Amino acid sequence: MASRRRFSVRFLLPKKDNKKDRARSPEPREISEAMPDLSEHRWTRHTGELVETSMRTMATRLPAVIAQSARLAWRASRLDTAVTISLNLAAGFFTAFGLLATTGVLTALFAAGPTPDRVRAALPSLVVVAGAAALRAGLQAIAGWAQSRLEPQVERLVELRLYELTTAVHLAALDDSDFLDDLQRAQSRGMASAPRVVQTAVDVLTGAVGVIAAALTLGVLHPLLLPLLLLTAVPRGWASVRSARMEYLTELTLVGVARRKWILSDLMADRRHAAEVRSFTMREFLLEEYDRFAAYERGAKLKLARRQTVVKIFGDIMQGLATGAVYLALGLMLWKGLVPLAVAGTAVLAIRAGQSSLSNLVFAVNRCYEEGLYFGDYLTFCNEAETRVPEGGPSGTLPADFERIVVEDVTFTYPGAQRASLNGISLELRRGEVVALVGENGSGKTTLAKVMAGLYDPDGGDVRWDDVSLHDVPPQHLWEHIAVIAQEYTHWPMTARQNITMGRMDGDALVLAAARASGADEVVDGLAKGYDTLLDRRFDGGAELSGGQWQRLAVARGFYRDAPLLICDEPTAALDARAEHHLFDRIRTHSDGRTVLLITHRLASVRQADRIYVLDKGVVIEEGDHAALMALGGLYAELYTLQAAAYQAAHPSEEVDPV
């Protein structure tokens, strides 16, 4: 905890000697001391795992990864998967066939006799070799096409699945930090790894087929030639795996830096922060911080590039030596008469083909395993999310004309929270009433509204519409029966009309009525394309609204839904005095029989409510109408008098009657 605090201070305060610091990159030690909490973040774990995993462990676990990717590819497209696999296998067959046919060509060419005769004798084998090569190239091209067709299909499949789940899981899941961590890993890296795991699995297959083809050819030519293939391929394979590991390790040490850079780049480039960056003159400070991290990252990457080059050069030298040793061994075999010249020539070709297939295979195994780990994160998240989707639950229905909604002894604690936010709340709303919830910040008003809206399940107690408990009703059914004007509403990057209808088009007359009721009609009148104006400045022709104008639209969408219960959570926080008055008037005098739960800090506006519940630390401490609560002289009376006094002080001549 102490180290976390130290980092925050360092991040927030500009350092004194800036010039000196800009001139040199920070030492790795400085950075790691600055952010130990970031460098230990859970989603870096695979990088560490990869650095430590041996090639043998990878090979043992690989079949499971390949099976997983095959299942995924099969679900994305059976045809493309079948074509990719079968044509790659067939191409391998023609590789081996072509290599063996080469012996015929060489045997004819190295035979005794005049050259034209030898060339003529070699022609049939040459045709076979050329045919095999052409067929192999054609098959590989079609397999490559099928493989690249698979990629977008796999992408679509996994993306859709993830968002199907994130939009369906219970809201409480999104308050669970472990779940959010899993989601971040699935979304940021796991999802992208899905097409890659398929692609690298195919690469493993292609590499393996190439190696088997070369090995079979060599085995047929002479069994002693097989170990020679291994000897030449090992150095390059070693170099590519070693180089990849160095990269993971560097990535691991840079994770914290990358996250900080990402946060800073968002602060510097996102429109939402632009005004404060300027008005608080943050530019210099942010740029210096960014440069510090970027300089560290640059240093680490340059070091990596140098070390990778050294490894590559070493691998190349070793391979050169191994190739020399192979040619020497072949020469000896020729000399000793173990193989004829034509076979030795074919062996050279087979070894070269096998060499590149084997080093591709080693690299592909490494990559496939890596992508498999990240894809595993995606699968883990999906499995976990599936358990949090409220499915196969109750099938009850809410009464069409309920008499009352009763909240009975409801308790609720947010996942992972130390204290309960609701501590045994009971209240009731009779049909057609306006019931107000008031209380100081954090007293539990919004939480209670969310429980009543079926967004959270209470830990104890019950919410009933007449005799029907919300436990017995599918959430979807409840959501059809309520309209919520939320405290934190979304600025949907859609048209003004869509911001009201939210994808449910019941006719323009209703849109206009809802807009009139909330004052959004005045906002829309001022827009270039009226209801068809796109409300997002990031797009060409998009418009931006003020805070209050956005709130009018949010209120309009609450009115637009023809639901018997309307929950208004701070619906006027951003509204001007006239709009606020108009809205509360509309809520009070609504004639469509809706029941309203109103949460607000504007106590003058709840005077007319049928009943007021005062919450404190998750408990109802007072209830009654305005007059009764003022007479009680409790928290409500105190808060109300404070607000009223503020107006009186500002205008001493105007008498404000607090009651």
Ligand SMILES: Nc1ncnc2c1ncn2[C@@H]1O[C@H](COP(=O)(O)OP(=O)(O)OP(=O)(O)O)[C@@H](O)[C@H]1O
């Ligand atoms: N998602 C959450 N996870 C954990 N705790 C939460 C969460 N949302 C709210 N809380 C906690 O629950 C308590 C009640 O919060 P709630 O938002 O219901 O208060 P409120 O009465 O609506 O406050 P305000 O008047 O400020 O809107 C607070 O202590 C808050 O810290």
